[in-house]
Amino acid sequence: MSTIKLRSLLALGTSAFVLAACQGEDAGDTTDTIEDDTEDTATDTGEDTSDETAEDDGEDTEDIDFRIAMITDECGVDDRSFNQSAWEGMNEWAENLGLSDEHFAYYQSNDSADFIPNLNQANAEGYDIIYGIGFMLLDAVNDVADQNPEQNFGIVDDISDRDNVISLTFRDHEAAFLAGVAAAETTETGRVGFIGGIAGPVIDRFETGFIAGVAHVDESIEVDSQYAESFSDAGIGQQIAAGMYASGADVVYHAAGAVGNGVFTEARNRLESDSDEQIWLIGVDRDQEEEGNWDGGNFTLTSTLKGVGSSIEASANQTIEEGFPGGETIAYGLEEEGVDLTRGNMSDDAWAAVEEARQAILDGEIEVPEFTYSE
């Protein structure tokens, strides 16, 4: 629901224009979600209708005729993680350019069979770039890209060899390495946990980086690493987290999308039933600090950031300015500020260690391993 709220909020900001532009046109768009806001903006609308011309070019900010869409993976757009960060990035992109919410949209996939119909639906709407969010969409994006050579696509977290697809990848292992340093500096039990989503190259980066980061600080710290085999089942996340905390891990890092919601639930339950126990959780993909609020403070130690949103923003802007970089792969790491670690609730010592490790990676003194299992 939060995204809908977000949408309506954003829509509220731009509704003055949108309402004006849509009068008399077909009503089949998102403005209906903001019916309740009509009264608030009625006065603004009155002003705007005066300079409303035939079509979308009523205002200066609307000079950019560029529209982007994203197709979520099975977790949905409000997974508080990967997809949501992409969606927030698109919102920010439109806000920065002063574009109305007609210029960006998401298509939610509830099943892997939805990927291709969603891509085709977006294609029929004529967006300038259609992004597939997540490696699970690679095949679908390739298929639809082959059928529509004139349409531009993007794929996040995987590499497509098609000329009309831009691939956005992330050196997640670098951020995970820093998370490992933070976890190792924070743990008191000498045991930390890692919960992965579906095993594969993408999550392997997180796991490998995290384990290397922990070992960088103290090789005697044990890392309990488990996979949920899901990105969406919060129940399994809660189950695995319960096992990890019970067996003495006091910092758990999850790289499992919406599965992480269950990890947060478990940590909160444990803290609320026994507030003496200090346990921490490390969030993933976007700053998950607010997810860690509870009566006694906040248990989100830090979050690794993955600039899915800003990578989309950057590639859209690049396309507007220089044309579509089709067929290219753009990798984002610490250096490009595509991935990062938040300050969160880390102690000063832990933060200092993280800063030091970050510098060492940037200077090339530390080479973070990317994969444990080679493909």
Added chain:
Amino acid sequence: MLTQSSNRLNNLLVPILSIILGFIFGALLMLVFGYNPILAYQAMLTGVFTSPYFFGEALRQATVLTFTGLGFAIAFKAGFFNIGIAGQVLVGWVSAIWVALAFPDLPRILLVTLSLLVGVIAGAVWAGMAGALRAYFGTNEVIVTIMLNYVALHVTNYLIRNVLSTGNTTERIGENASLRLDWLTTLTAGSRLNIGLFIAIVVVALYWVFMTQTTAGFEVRAVGLNPFASSYAGMSAARNIILSMVISGGLAGLGGAVHGLGTFGNIFTQSGLPNVGFDGIAVALLGLGNPIGIFFSAILFGILEVGAGFLPNQAGVPDEMASIVIAAIIFFVGANYLIRFFINKIQTNKQATEGGE
């Protein structure tokens, strides 16, 4: 005779009224949350019906749901709750793909038949395990099939990663294993509708023949109605339990094989059990176990599920609304006592006034 024909009428009325009530409930809910229900339903229906592509996709979805719905229905008729349809779909899917990848050079007719057959057998074996455990050891088939779902999920993911490929997806199957037909694809503007639709129609007919015209089908129904009476009459309960579960799993496996060879053309690591398995249960319930009813309810579900994709961007309504409508329809089917009660009341009122002469 009179009661029988009015029963038959009621059997048709209950699902239709449930569908209408489900849509009304969804509309009320949308109104409460400030969405426009007319716009939403309009977006959904025009989206599916005005575009051959999306209509084809809805039929494609309906194809798989027909198999899973029939699969659930036959076990249900015999008195069992096969919750494991999703797992059986998955094993059918992975084994059909496996065969298709293992014999890339066989002629098309042979390879397709073989792949589908192996899918059927895999699903049948998977469900047959639960049936055998039930028949000989009295274990609860609900629990066993649920657990087998997760076994299927993890075994499938293991096979994909370690046997069929090294990553998260397998290779595409060759043209000679694909269920797609060029003319169907062209007709539906490139949708993934495939020959599975015709297989589904044939299976619907076979299902009807089996259940109503054969001794084995009669025994399955009899065991479902009263296991003790049927065993007193000399029918083997154990044999019928296993038979119904094997057919149930076989149909689910066939659905999985069609999903794999027709919809996707490969298999990839699954993040959860396929939705078509659980939706099949709902399809069977709405179809009231009747094969033709199941076919039409599968089409309705296909339209709702594909049409749901139009809700957010065409009507500004979250696409979860479609799931709520589906859930409401199933609720009203489940609560059909209420509907029957009112139908009866209306009918008796009518009879009372007519009977006065």
